[in-house]
Every structure is written in C-alpha cells, then in structure tokens.
Amino acid sequence: MATNIALVGIGKIAVDQHVPAINASDDWTLAATVSRSGTVDGVPAFTDFDQMLADRPDIPVISLCLPPVPRYDYAAKAIAAGRHVMLEKPPGATLAEVHALQTMAAHAGVSLYATWHSRMARGVAPAKAWLADKTITRAHINWKEDVRRWHPGQHWVFEPGGMGVFDPGINALSIITEILPQPMHLQHATLEFPSNCDTPIAARMQWTGNVSGDFDWRQEGPQSWDIHVETDAGHLTLHDGGARLLIDGAEVEAGTDREYPALYDRMAELVKTSASDVDLSPMIHVADALTLGKRVAVADFHL
Ligand code: NAP
Numbered sequence: 001m002a003t004n005i006a007l008v009g010i011g012k013i014a015v016d017q018h019v020p021a022i023n024a025s026d027d028w029t030l031a032a033t034v035s036r037s038g039t040v041d042g043v044p045a046f047t048d049f050d051q052m053l054a055d056r057p058d059i060p061v062i063s064l065c066l067p068p069v070p071r072y073d074y075a076a077k078a079i080a081a082g083r084h085v086m087l088e089k090p091p092g093a094t095l096a097e098v099h100a101l102q103t104m105a106a107h108a109g110v111s112l113y114a115t116w117h118s119r120m121a122r123g124v125a126p127a128k129a130w131l132a133d134k135t136i137t138r139a140h141i142n143w144k145e146d147v148r149r150w151h152p153g154q155h156w157v158f159e160p161g162g163m164g165v166f167d168p169g170i171n172a173l174s175i176i177t178e179i180l181p182q183p184m185h186l187q188h189a190t191l192e193f194p195s196n197c198d199t200p201i202a203a204r205m206q207w208t209g210n211v212s213g214d215f216d217w218r219q220e221g222p223q224s225w226d227i228h229v230e231t232d233a234g235h236l237t238l239h240d241g242g243a244r245l246l247i248d249g250a251e252v253e254a255g256t257d258r259e260y261p262a263l264y265d266r267m268a269e270l271v272k273t274s275a276s277d278v279d280l281s282p283m284i285h286v287a288d289a290l291t292l293g294k295r296v297a298v299a300d301f302h303l
Pocket of ligand 1: 067
C-alpha cells in the first residue's frame with residue numbers, strides 16, 4: 001500500500017523532479033504540499049508547515065525541497081512531530097545542524113535520509129564497481145555551468161549558506177566520494193568571490209591522491225559535468241553528471257536514468273525499518289574549501 005508523503009518547498013526541483021518521481025511510484029501518494037506560493041494540481045496545499053503537521057497526522061513522511069538555509073527548522077519540527085524526513089542536497093547549511101538532526105531522528109525513532117541525487121546517476125554504480133580493485137593515479141573534476149541558465153532568479157545561491165558554485169559542485173563531490181576506493185582530503189583551494197556575493201562563483205581544488213577539481217558558474221555555451229579517473233589499469237570518464245560512463249574510451253551501457261525515482265525507492269526502504277542514511281562526506285569537502293581556500297575577489301555578478 002502506498003504511503004502518504006508531503007512535499008515542502010514547491011520550487012524548481014520539486015516541480016522538475018520530486019512530483020514526477022512520487023507520482024510514478026507505487027510506494028508513495030503525494031498527500032499534501034507546503035509552500036508560500038507553489039501548488040501541485042489536485043493535491044491539498046498548505047502555506048503553513050505547523051498547520052500541515054497538526055492537520056495531517058496521516059502523513060508520516062516529509063520531503064524537504066527548500067534551499068539549505070531554511071531547511072533545518074522544517075526538518076527539526078517534522079522529526080519532533082514523529083515524521084520521517086528526506087532532505088534535498090546539500091543536507092543543511094552547516095555540518096553541525098545535520099549532526100543535530102541525526103541525533104534527533106535517532107531519539108525519535110524516525111528515518112533521516114540525506115539524499116545525493118547524482119549518486120543515483122546511471123554511470124555511478126558501474127564506475128564504482130570498476131574502480132574498486134584499481135589503484136588511482138589521478139582524478140579530475142570539471143564542473144562548469146551557467147548559473148543564469150540553471151538558477152534564474154534564485155538569489156539565495158549567492159547569500160550566506162547558499163554555497164555558490166558548490167550548490168552544483170557538491171553533486172560532483174557526492175560522486176567522487178562514492179566512486180573512489182580511498183578517502184581524500186583537501187590540500188589547497190582557490191575560491192573566486194564576486195565582490196557583491198557572499199558565496200564563491202568559481203573554485204579550484206587540490207586533494208590528496210592527485211585528485212583535483214575546477215568548478216565554475218560562468219560557463220556559457222556547452223556545459224561540463226565531467227569526472228575523469230586514471231588508474232594503474234585504464235581510465236574512466238563520467239560525463240553529463242554521471243549519466244554517461246566511458247571506460248578506456250568505450251561507452252558503457254548502464255540502463256535508464258532514474259535519479260529521483262531511485263531516491264524515493266531508497267526512502268521507502270529506509271522508512272520500513274526507521275533507518276537513516278546520512279553521509280556528509282561531500283559537504284565536508286565544501287566546508288574544508290571554505291575553511292582552507294584562498295579567497296580572490298572578482299567582478300560583481302548579477303543573476
Ligand atoms: P527554489 O526553487 O529557489 O526554492 C525551492 C522552494 O523553497 C521554493 O518553492 C520556495 O517556496 C521555498 N523557499 C525558498 N526560500 C525559503 C525560505 N526562506 N523559507 C521557506 N521556504 C523557502 O530552489 P530549488 O532550485 O528548487 O532548490 C531547492 C534545493 O534543491 C536546493 O538545496 C538545491 O541545491 C536542490 N536542487 C536543485 C536543483 C535544480 O536544478 N534547481 C537540482 C537538484 C537539487 P515558496 O517561496 O513558494 O514558499
């Protein structure tokens with residue numbers, strides 16, 4: 001039988017991915033939305049989260065699609081109300097607040113799932129399997145996109161906690177931390193901050209293990225979401241955010257793309273046993289970059 005779920009924050013990603021994934025699944029019924037402005041046709045809509053929690057005890061699972069800064073208060077209230085919680089990426093504005101949510105969820109006996117949709121891209125699992133017994137000699141992330149195209153009007157990305165270029169860049173970090181057989185830690189980073197922004201628009205990173213990354217949000221024309229890994233026994237490249245995998249230059253057929261459906265499958269599994277799945281390693285690399293990185297001021301930027 002399908003379980004009732006509420007979606008909170010009916011913005012770009014909720015409409016593009018969450019609503020279709022929930023509607024296509026036998027595990028879930030979209031039973032309510034909460035948003036100050038967005039609604040979904042045919043679904044009871046609330047503008048106040050407390051009201052929804054009070055009025056709908058029949059909804060045991062809450063999926064939070066808000067930006068990271070406002071998300072903690074919603075997650076804490078949902079857990080306090082005994083609901084299972086699914087978090088969009090990045091799972092919070094700070095590491096400590098996600099640790100706090102983990103503790104709360106454990107005490108309340110509910111699931112907390114910090115989702116990483118890019119880990120569900122179809123090339124990622126076969127890339128991980130192929131790399132498992134190899135020695136990595138070099139890896140490079142090239143993650144360059146046009147923020148004006150993908151985040152029109154979303155000023156929060158340049159406000160404190162918005163993470164700037166790491167909002168998409170953390171997707172690359174979620175993949176590399178999943179596929180590499182050994183951990184890495186940051187050695188150097190250079191972060192470019194537009195003078196009128198509180199978050200970086202570009203970053204160059206160097207980690208241990210000869211792993212590097214270039215992230216930029218000013219790329220017009222073709223967009224780049226690529227990870228290249230060289231090993232003692234060949235090389236692989238993930239293109240298109242993990243959707244395409246090439247091993248030694250040959251395309252690997254890896255099935256159909258179902259990132260968000262796979263996240264909702266995983267949440268259904270977790271809820272069965274009130275288990276949690278919270279891996280903060282991608283966010284640790286962002287926090288480390290903001291701690292260790294050299295800051296360079298660049299030209300003002302307007303969305
Ligand atoms: P968005 O459209 O700007 O915002 C999502 C929703 O959050 C909006 O509907 C807004 O709802 C609500 N919201 C924004 N600020 C709020 C606040 N201070 N208090 C309460 N509600 C607030 O953002 P998005 O692109 O969907 O991104 C949301 C999350 O999904 C981010 O963490 C992002 O990294 C992640 N994500 C985005 C994409 C993408 O392509 N955009 C892809 C994957 C993951 P109301 O104003 O209607 O209340």
